[in-house]
Amino acid sequence: MSTRRALDVSGLPPYYISNQSPLFLGQVLLCLIEGSVLSILIATYFYLRLGVDAWPPPGVRLPEPALPTIALIPLLASCIGSYMASEAAKRGDRRKMLLGMSLNLLLALVFLGIRAYDWGSFTFRWDSDAHGSIVWAMLFLHSYDVVADLMMTAVLIVIVASGRYGEKQRIGVHVDSVIWYFLVGIWLPLYAVIYWGPHFVGVSR
Amino acid sequence: MSSRCHSDCARSFAVCCLIALMACQREKRDLRPAPAVAVVYGAAAVESDLHPAGKQYRVPQVTNPYEGNAYAISEGQRLFNWYNCSGCHANGGGGMGPPLIKQEWIYGVEPANLFDTIVKGRPNGMPTWGGKIPEYQVWQLVTYVRSMNNLEPKSATPARPDTLEQSSKTIFPKGIAGR
Amino acid sequence: MRRLALAAFAAPALLAQQSALDPAGPDAGAIRALLVFFVVLLGALFLLVVAMTIIPLVRRHRGIDQEPLERTHRPSANTELRLKAVTGVATVATIVILFGLVVLSVSVGKATSSALDRTNSMVVEVTGNQWWWHVQYANDDASRIAVTANEMHIPVGRSVMIRATSNDVIHSFWAPNLQGKRDLFPKHITTEWFQADRPGRFRGQCAEFCGLQHAHMALWVVAEPPAKFESWLAHQLEPSAAPSGDDQKHGQEVFLNNACAMCHTIAGTGAAGQVGPDLTHFGSRLTLAAGTLPNSKGNLAGWIADPQSVKPGNHMATVPIKPEDMQPLIDYLESLR
């Protein structure tokens, strides 16, 4: 009766709410994809900037950095909410999860509100010239990602609030913070390029 | 299969055919103009039918053969610059000549009216192009002018010319909030 | 060895009308030499690799000692060692050869495409349009700027600088017998230098896909002795020959009254359209419709009557000419020597 080596894994937990779960690696890869999208857009901005002399053409008011600088505060604060929610998800503390996610959602909406107002005051459109096209493209793609992530957070709030959730949903809450950290982090270079770029790169009017 | 399902399938099939038909009309690309339109209005200003060499048996083309055709619009856009229409009309915003993107048209914006305007010219400076521009190219110009006023299907109209600034910018100088 | 390879390449049967293998200038010559060197060296390496692939097939019963385990094969330690040495040497050899090829091609690249030793080169401005070439001989004094289309005469032995741009899409100026290709971009000027060492007619063709008639966008570079070139250039500067005989006069009237004058220019007459090729000295050109047809009365009649059958999709208008006007128009155009 020959024998064979047997590895008994029945003792291992059937789930793992931490950065070790495969979903976490999946989210990191998603952030890599979005990161390469937005970094190519930044490279495009400088390529277009160095291709023309007057940037943007005369008669177009550059986006002012005042308002977006203020908007950075709620954005960075929302990371605290996201961190609170992800740690609470590990422990399974429902109240803290709801609190964290709602804080994250509200602060992010404040940020989006300020951005919408600032965006509305631009005197150029996506079809006015190359500068308008690239700035609108950057803002649109970043806003699209932020809105998509906030929709996900909102759905998670509803699920956790309804009480009908299990370990898989808690992994979802824990891992949702990865994308949010990324979106906040990638906004810093984008913000610097859109609002400070024209003043530092090449001769500006 | 229940009858309701029949009607659903029939309806969805009809919609697909409609899309296909519209797409075919938009995408048709006849490089050689049909003989009927490959005629040049010799004496454009002639009003009466009396001709020295007997009656000219050619019923003028009234309907636009290039209705909604993307290739014709793109050719019209090229001819708009080649025949220097942009010299007076700019990119549709108007300069020495009247703007071509507007609501009220003195001589009408139907294809036949535009055709007559181009072929016979108009007072106050619109030259007579009949005899100078072949008729099928006049129809292409007519289709392009109508596409500037969004009277041609949106899917056949190019978003912007490669050369000039976006014409719609001149209409919305204020920021997006002011749109 | 190199002479053998050169002969193989120059065999007449292999040569075509516009061929990179039959250089008529220093640049194309340098590139052809580099090509022959690459083909010989890389061909030898390729044959070596193919040999190394076939030998293990035929030498089934070889001496290297392995345990004849039918199911698996674990070669002995010194076989692995010998293989490690061979692959190591092969890799190092590859790196060295490739490094050499990089150095060689960058040096040849410098020689063929830089302007170091081309001081007094003649400047020709080429503008690509959808499906024909506008050629203009630059000159400081505006009155001495000669304009022609789809044909470029150059003096033998003198370097020519092309300043190239495009009016619509991306084209690519390429005369294989003389030099490599250079793309033409709208709103952007690219430059290239070449030189012809022997007189002759060298065909060039657009090499970047540019739409419906990309296949029929050719031009002829005619290299001729400097004296002959100077007389040709001087002749190009004169306005068009006046029509002689009422046949040609009627032809000129037909040209001016129809849509022809809207697009074409004939210096000395009222026709000054800028969007079509310049026809001032049309009669003296080798081809018509950008190298599609040889320039003859029959071809010209066919081209004017129905351009879409010759080059479907091209931008020449189908202008219906009455039959009695066609012959005088042809006579007039061909008279524009």
Next chain:
Amino acid sequence: MNPVLTERPIDHSQDLAQEEELAKTWHNLRGLSGWLSVTTHQQIGMRYIVTAFVFLLLGGFEALLMRLQLATPNNTLLGPGGYNRTFTMHGTTMMFLFAVPMMEGMGIYMVPLMIGTRNVAFPRLNAFGYWMFLGGGLLLYGGALTNTIPDAGWFAYPPLSGPQFSSGKGVDVWAQMITFTEISAMCVAVELIVTILRMRAPGMSLNRMPLFCWSMLVQSFMVIFAMPAVMIASTVFLLNDRTIGTHFVNPAEGGDPILYQHVFWFFGHPEVYIIFLPALGMVSSIVETHCRRGVFGYPAMVLSLVGNAFIAFGLWVHHMFATGLPQIGEAYFTAASMMIAITSGIQIFCWLATMWSGRIHLTAAMHFVLGFIFIFVLGGMTGVMLASIPLDLQVHDTFFVVAHFHYVLIGGALFPLFGGFHHWFPKFTGRKINEKPGKISFWILFAGFNLTFFPMHLAGLNGMPRRVYTYSPEMGWGLTNLLATAGAVLIATGGVVFIANAIQSRKFGAVADSNPWEGGTLEWATSSPPAQWNFTNLPVIKDRYPLWTERENPGIVTGMRNDRREVLVTSTLDAYPHHRLVLPGSSIWPLITAVGVSIGLAGSVAAFSWYYVATVLGAIGLIGWFWPREPLEIEP
């Protein structure tokens, strides 16, 4: 509580009991809705392969049409418009709808089998990826039915592909189709990376992983970084310029057509290595099995795969040497383009060393590998010639380049793929493909290929530009083009012979046991065709070729629950068991999400606001996808 390794007596009755339980857990639902909600990697992998093969046939038909038009000078089979549309559809179909999805399909099918797990990491994302790929194919060929066909080439340089010079919606359909296939490629890439890094069988450390899995891992990372560039080039630049009037590539308004070329080819060159790396993995699998020994120089092979990936991102400008960019830049790209020949060279040397010291069984699969080496090395040589600027200026955009990239694409990817079909056919279908017609189809394909594409080198050097719909007789290209057309017909017959052989063998071929070629890697440990759950007991690995060393009593994993779809998550480097993971079962929601997103994206060809429709429909699908279902609590 850490897993415990003990010696257990082999108990086949227990294995049979487990198989019934597993069969109940892993069976797919019946009927159409069951078929549409499948999430097991074998079904989805096979769907990728079959759909991509259909697109190969379509692309092949277009190629034949082009060859017939170019067979004789001044031919009138296709007008200029028809020819431009045919070569655009040929290039687009082959690159986006056949090559990448086929390699991804082989990866999805083989990787879980080779690393000893039961499914890919995100099964529903896998299904979503396939439906998006199918949506892209339907959009392109659906557009073709309504005469909306792109005609600006498979890389559609503006301003020709811009709003002014390409009328109609053909180029828009092309641009949006890329979004579909690129979403599907990125879904597969994310799954494969997570599956390979986190779900290998216990004991399979990274240096014991089969080379095919290494090439899929490296390829997936290239997809992650390359595909976004084509999304930007095709949708953000080209589609927006054409539909809402942005000025990215409008030379008059500050845009720059060369910007499009840079961003496209930053994706373009990694794309051809994304197609080529899995083929290297397949060649490694075939060589080590049919030469009866492990591939020589495993670490060298892995390092050259990784090196290949890094250099591939640094040499895209060799597609743009003719644009007249500054000299220094071009010299760097010459060096980079030549450097990548080193990594491929190392792989060839290692395979040759394996063949030298192995006992070669000349099966049909081995024929295709030998054909690969011959054709790919020749293509590599012309590649080195193209890397040098002066040569490239003479042969860029001519038929010499057409010959080069067919040598490295058909030679480098199609031949290993056909070799892979012959090698894994028993595993796919349970029957061995019969060798004689396999070898015949190889020789026809090999002869036809060389007869078609070798003369093209000469046509290119003789000045024949690329993408010309006709040429005049006095150009001297007539003979080479006639030979090429004859060769193309030969390739077509070779393809027909292969298809007939495959169909015939599938029904009447010799029944294959689980390891017909005596292979060493894990995919040969499962039955042929493998059960839905692949391994009744997940294997435990001791070295690189488990089936060669411990054929009799392979190690197994016990203690997994069989009443739910459970897999083992192991650590990244040396695959130490970390925790068990419950994978979702069949679900219709990926299809609903894909249909919703497809409708929105297809609509965005007409108007920008359809992106919002795509967002809303996609959100609805995703909410249904992630909505919590019973059982909520996962008991240990």
